[in-house]
Structures are given as structure tokens and as C-alpha cells.
Amino acid sequence: MKSLIVGQSGGPTSVINGSLAGVYYGAKKSGFDKVYGMLNGIEGLLEDRIIDLDEYFLDANQLELLKRTPSSFLGSCRFKLGNFQENEEVYEKVFHILDKHQIDSMIYIGGNDSMDTVESLSDYAELKKKKQNFIGVPKTIDNDLPITDHCPGFGSACKYIATTLREVIRDNNCYGSTKPTVVVVEIMGRHAGWLTASSALAKDESSDGVDAIYLPEIPFNIDTFVKETEALLKKKPSIVIAVSEGIKTENNQFICELKDSNLIVDSFGHKELAGCAEILCKILKEKLGVKTRAITLSTLQRSAAHLASKTDLEEAFQCGKKGAELAYRGKTGKMIYMERISNKPYKIRYKVFDDIHKIANIEKKIPLEWIDVDHNSVKTELIDYLKPLIQGEVKQIYKNGLPQHIYLNK
Numbered sequence: 001m002k003s004l005i006v007g008q009s010g011g012p013t014s015v016i017n018g019s020l021a022g023v024y025y026g027a028k029k030s031g032f033d034k035v036y037g038m039l040n041g042i043e044g045l046l047e048d049r050i051i052d053l054d055e056y057f058l059d060a061n062q063l064e065l066l067k068r069t070p071s072s073f074l075g076s077c078r079f080k081l082g083n084f085q086e087n088e089e090v091y092e093k094v095f096h097i098l099d100k101h102q103i104d105s106m107i108y109i110g111g112n113d114s115m116d117t118v119e120s121l122s123d124y125a126e127l128k129k130k131k132q133n134f135i136g137v138p139k140t141i142d143n144d145l146p147i148t149d150h151c152p153g154f155g156s157a158c159k160y161i162a163t164t165l166r167e168v169i170r171d172n173n174c175y176g177s178t179k180p181t182v183v184v185v186e187i188m189g190r191h192a193g194w195l196t197a198s199s200a201l202a203k204d205e206s207s208d209g210v211d212a213i214y215l216p217e218i219p220f221n222i223d224t225f226v227k228e229t230e231a232l233l234k235k236k237p238s239i240v241i242a243v244s245e246g247i248k249t250e251n252n253q254f255i256c257e258l259k260d261s262n263l264i265v266d267s268f269g270h271k272e273l274a275g276c277a278e279i280l281c282k283i284l285k286e287k288l289g290v291k292t293r294a295i296t297l298s299t300l301q302r303s304a305a306h307l308a309s310k311t312d313l314e315e316a317f318q319c320g321k322k323g324a325e326l327a328y329r330g331k332t333g334k335m336i337y338m339e340r341i342s343n344k345p346y347k348i349r350y351k352v353f354d355d356i357h358k359i360a361n362i363e364k365k366i367p368l369e370w371i372d373v374d375h376n377s378v379k380t381e382l383i384d385y386l387k388p389l390i391q392g393e394v395k396q397i398y399k400n401g402l403p404q405h406i407y408l409n410k
């Protein structure tokens with residue numbers, strides 16, 4: 001009898017349940033007899049909140065619905081285990097609960113912070129000669145995990161951002177010079193600009209695309225921003241600007257901190273970043289006297305399963321499936337990742353990264369040579385990197401005109 005438990009952690013994506021479906025499918029195929037889910041990640045595991053996934057997913061149709069349901073089916077958390085020397089009772093509690101349910105393997109689907117949990121638990125298990133093994137399956141719309149070419153969840157968020165921006169640009173163009181308007185769109189991604197950069201994909205022969213992109217990789221100066229927007233307004237009346245939620249000044253002050261210097265900080269020490277579009281719009285209105293509109297994409301960009309990328313969903317599923325196969329082989333402290341073999345045609349290979357210590361808590365930013373700083377834009381290399389990730393559409397299952405989701409009756 002072999003059992004596996006899976007958890008989801010950190011900010012959700014529109015395909016994180018694709019990875020959960022992959023883990024379940026791969027676990028069953030590999031030979032795990034029982035597949036459990038922990039509710040709200042490690043935080044729920046510590047409270048022994050565990051469900052038997054057979055009750056939900058034995059029916060293949062339910063698994064298909066799961067793949068099309070955004071957010072984390074099992075619920076999520078942002079919980080740091082901390083150092084085991086100081087929190088040994090918490091670690092022991094985790095292993096006590098795993099032993100109680102006779103669980104051999106654990107898979108954690110998440111980003112940098114979640115890989116910190118995989119790292120801590122696998123290190124502790126090795127040190128204390130526990131029988132369990134721990135595997136990480138990557139996910140994050142921020143695309144800031146090192147090693148992997150890109151992260152499941154990112155491509156779908158890019159597809160949503162590029163589509164939405166194309167529509168916003170279309171809308172903003174309608175008044176032309178009768179009503180000059182600057183729209184500032186705030187995009188997630190924390191300290192990495194990958195998602196904001198994907199706004200560049202809005203451009204093609206049918207659309208001028210966004211007029212400027214401000215990334216957290218490049219220090220942000222408010223006076224320069226005002227001057228650059230003024231120059232844009234001299235050329236055309238309808239302007240759309242993409243800004244990352246994480247833009248900050250040369251002195252490392254987040255622009256969103258200008259409104260609220262007491263930002264909430266999570267257990268991993270991350271400040272809750274939000275509000276820079278509104279601040280910038282207010283400044284533009286005051287300095288240039290122009291109509292402005294602030295749009296914050298917020299959770300829309302990570303929950304828009306109706307616009308998911310088929311490529312992304314397939315990759316999310318495969319990462320989960322490979323994770324389960326690896327877990328069955330008893331490996332520990334490892335993460336599944338994707339290596340890009342070619343761009344045209346787009347081909348990736350799924351691989352195993354042996355040392356989780358080189359992934360946990362490390363953020364991968366956009367290489368500076370892919371950013372066109374002089375034009376507040378991005379270079380072709382970045383566009384070429386992004387394009388394959390948004391390809392293909394996922395057919396939703398509709399009822400009464402709306403997409404159907406699977407949900408948990410907790």
C-alpha cells in the first residue's frame with residue numbers, strides 16, 4: 001500500500017488545477033493506491049484537514065472539469081515553516097500527521113515560497129531518517145522561478161493580459177482627439193516584470209499595442225514618467241501604459257508605497273504590492289491636466305480560465321504527472337522543470353532538477369538585454385520567448401451560458 005498527498009500553495013493560477021489533475025492521474029498510473037489532498041496547503045495539513053481525492057476525481061469527466069477550473073481546488077496558503085531548529089514541534093507535527101495517514105510521498109504545487117517548504121521538509125526527513133519523500137511541481141503567474149524555462153500558469157496569464165490590453169487599447173481609441181485619455185494598467189508579478197512584459201504581445205497589424213511598459217527591473221522615476229507621457233500625448237491622444245505592481249524608485253521605494261507606507265507583509269517577507277496605477281494616474285492628472293483611467297488587473301489575470309492557453313494547461317498537467325512519477329520512485333528534494341529545446345517549432349523537455357536549494361526563495365528576473373530601456377519597451381528576444389506560451393485555446397464546459405467549475409464542499 002503506497003499513498004501520496006498533494007497540496008497547492010501561494011497565489012493561484014488559471015491552470016494550477018491542471019497540475020493537480022496531472023498529479024492525480026500520474027499517481028494512479030504509477031501505482032499509488034491512495035491519493036490525498038491537503039486543504040489550504042501545509043497550514044491545513046498541520047490541522048489534519050485532508051481529503052481522499054478518489055471521492056472527487058475517479059470519474060474522468062470530473063478530472064476534465066478540474067483542469068478547466070481556475071484557482072486552487074484544494075485551497076491555498078502562504079505559510080513559512082521556518083527553521084527547524086526553532087520550530088521542531090511544527091516539523092514533527094507534519095510527520096506525525098503523514099505517519100498517521102500512512103503517507104509515503106508529498107507533492108507541493110507552488111512557486112518560490114512553496115519550494116522553500118519542499119526544501120525544508122525533505123532536508124528534515126533526510127536528517128531525521130523519516131520515510132517520506134517530497135517533490136515540487138512549479139507554478140506561478142510571476143514566472144520568477146529559476147532553472148525552469150517558464151512556469152505553468154504564466155502563459156495563460158500572458159494570454160489574458162495581451163487579450164485584455166488589446167481590447168482596452170481598442171476602447172481607449174474611440175474618442176481620439178475629442179477626449180485625450182491616458183490609461184495606466186497595473187499588472188502583477190511582484191519583483192519580476194515577465195507578466196507586465198507580456199502586454200507587448202497586444203501589438204500586431206491590427207493594434208498599435210501599448211505605448212509604454214514600465215518594469216520592476218528598471219528603476220522608476222516619476223518626473224521622467226510624466227515627461228515621457230507628455231511626449232506621447234503630443235504624438236497621439238489615446239495612450240495605454242502597462243506598469244508592473246512592483247515598480248520602484250532608485251532608492252528601492254515601491255511606487256505603491258507612496259500611498260501607503262505600511263504595506264502588509266506576508267510570512268515570507270513579501271510586501272503586498274498594489275495601487276501604483278491609481279497613484280500614477282493621479283500624478284498625471286495633476287501635472288498634465290489630462291483624463292486618466294487606472295485599471296488594476298489584480299486577480300482577473302490569474303483566474304481567467306476562459307482565456308487559458310492550451311499549451312500552458314497541457315504543460316501544467318504534464319508537470320504534475322511527472323511529479324507523481326518521480327514521487328513514486330522515492331526521489332526527494334527535487335522539482336520538475338521545463339527546458340526549451342526549440343522555439344520554431346516550439347518544443348520543450350520535462351526534466352528533474354536535483355537540488356531544490358538552488359530554487360527555493362530565488363527570483364528570476366527578465367535579463368536586462370531583453371529590455372528596450374530607451375523606448376520603455378521589450379526586445380524581440382522577449383517577444384519570441386513569450387509567443388509560444390500563449391498558443392491554443394481550451395474549450396470550456398458551458399452550462400446556462402457560463403463556464404462550469406468543480407468545487408469542494410468543505
Ligand code: F6P
Binds near residue numbers: 273
Ligand atoms: O504569487 C503570485 C502573485 O499573484 C503576485 O503576482 C502577487 O503580487 C501576489 O501573488 C498576490 O498575492 P495574494 O493573492 O496573496 O495577495
